[in-house]
Amino acid sequence: MERRNHIFPTYAPPAIQFERGEGIRLWDRDGREYFDFISGISVNTLGHAHPDLVKALENQAQKLWHLSNMFDVPGQSELADRYCELTFADRVFFANSGAEAVECALKTARRYHFEKGDADRIEIIGFDGAFHGRTYATINAAGNPNYLKGFGPALPGYTKLPFGDMDALKSTLSKKTAAVIIEPVQGEGGLRPVSSENLRLIRKLCDEVGALLIYDEVQCGAGRTGKLFAHEWAETAAPDLMATAKGVGGGFPLGMCFATEEVAQFMLPGTHGTTYGGNALAVAVGHAVLDHLSKPEFLDNVKVIADQIRAGFETIQKEVPGTIEEIRGKGLLIGAKLIVPNIAVRNATRDLGLLIGVAGDNVVRLAPALNVTSEEVSEAMSRLKKALQEVKEAEAEKAPA
Numbered sequence: 022m023e024r025r026n027h028i029f030p031t032y033a034p035p036a037i038q039f040e041r042g043e044g045i046r047l048w049d050r051d052g053r054e055y056f057d058f059i060s061g062i063s064v065n066t067l068g069h070a071h072p073d074l075v076k077a078l079e080n081q082a083q084k085l086w087h088l089s090n091m092f093d094v095p096g097q098s099e100l101a102d103r104y105c106e107l108t109f110a111d112r113v114f115f116a117n118s119g120a121e122a123v124e125c126a127l128k129t130a131r132r133y134h135f136e137k138g139d140a141d142r143i144e145i146i147g148f149d150g151a152f153h154g155r156t157y158a159t160i161n162a163a164g165n166p167n168y169l170k171g172f173g174p175a176l177p178g179y180t181k182l183p184f185g186d187m188d189a190l191k192s193t194l195s196k197k198t199a200a201v202i203i204e205p206v207q208g209e210g211g212l213r214p215v216s217s218e219n220l221r222l223i224r225k226l227c228d229e230v231g232a233l234l235i236y237d238e239v240q241c242g243a244g245r246t247g248k249l250f251a252h253e254w255a256e257t258a259a260p261d262l263m264a265t266a267k268g269v270g271g272g273f274p275l276g277m278c279f280a281t282e283e284v285a286q287f288m289l290p291g292t293h294g295t296t297y298g299g300n301a302l303a304v305a306v307g308h309a310v311l312d313h314l315s316k317p318e319f320l321d322n323v324k325v326i327a328d329q330i331r332a333g334f335e336t337i338q339k340e341v342p343g344t345i346e347e348i349r350g351k352g353l354l355i356g357a358k359l360i361v362p363n364i365a366v367r368n369a370t371r372d373l374g375l376l377i378g379v380a381g382d383n384v385v386r387l388a389p390a391l392n393v394t395s396e397e398v399s400e401a402m403s404r405l406k407k408a409l410q411e412v413k414e415a416e417a418e419k420a421p422a
């Protein structure tokens with residue numbers, strides 16, 4: 022039977038029907054097993070059906086699902102306390118998604134300057150290749166023309182600079198800049214980490230003109246790079262605001278906007294809100310995810326496994342020449358810019374029972390669950406190698422030298 026006719030045609034999924042998951046594994050309706058090395062794009066931090074997450078959700082589901090933020094939602098205040106204890110933040114706004122967490126950061130930044138008597142200070146500076154979500158403000162903040170096209174005029178107050186161009190940033194920052202927004206590791210744009218040196222420089226340049234600094238750690242946060250949040254690698258480059266989502270909910274919709282007291286102080290009743298954000302179920306799962314993320318051994322495993330994957334890519338680069346141009350990413354947000362077409366490689370790995378993603382700049386992207394084992398990685402890398410070999414041969418046949 023023809024399916025999906027009544028769903029918006031926004032997505033084009035392959036004809037696989039997944040039914041069940043456990044850890045890194047997924048099974049389709051025919052019982053075929055796949056290794057999931059994309060994890061809902063950096064979402065399933067602990068893999069599929071982790072017993073601790075299942076338990077947390079089931080326990081909460083028996084007690085109370087939803088109240089609205091007009092009441093004190095059980096567990097919310099404690100989850101905010103725990104994250105603030107572990108990060109730069111003093112305050113947390115709970116949302117459902119990454120885009121909403123970014124929206125909160127953008128609104129909080131502008132409101133801050135407004136309250137400080139500088140209502141014209143609305144300029145938000147972003148970077149090429151950025152992705153901040155699909156709401157109207159977040160597509161403007163990222164400035165990707167493909168995502169803006171056909172949706173009416175661009176919003177005022179958004180400027181986009183070349184990725185990594187610190188000179189352009191220096192000359193663009195002014196007393197009109199409300200905030201700079203940047204992903205410490207660009208996800209969709211092609212797994213491009215911002216160097217610690219540049220993060221510290223951006224922090225310093227923002228301070229010089231009184232602009233706020235917003236990190237979008239929706240994809241690279243939640244332990245993915247081997248630190249709880251990716252900017253921690255730069256040690257002295259804490260932001261004023263930070264958006265998180267994806268991995269902090271481990272598969273349950275949860276987003277958070279983190280802020281210092283200085284900027285959050287003006288977001289008083291009536292300024293902002295959400296119905297579902299941080300509801301009792303989301304918060305219960307958020308606690309269970311953080312129980313794992315806050316263990317140093319857990320993040321140590323991320324680093325060990327990331328090194329193994331990087332080494333695996335290096336081996337493939339040598340053994341299957343002409344396929345990999347450059348290894349990209351940080352921690353378990355890792356991949357490679359390819360010479361052969363990334364979509365063909367993604368499809369070939371899928372046929373071999375390995376799910377991976379793609380990203381801009383002809384990149385293949387891996388973002389497995391953070392508790393993936395060394396054996397699982399070995400198997401995945403051998404499937405990836407085989408796929409690259411196949412695609413290389415197919416490409417050679419297409420264009421004989």
Ligand SMILES: *Cc1c(COP(=O)(O)O)cnc(C)c1O
Nearest residue numbers: 118119120152153154208239240
């Ligand atoms: C996925 C993503 C978003 C948007 O998150 P949604 O939950 O899809 O709204 C924002 N920023 C980055 C860096 C992302 O990877």
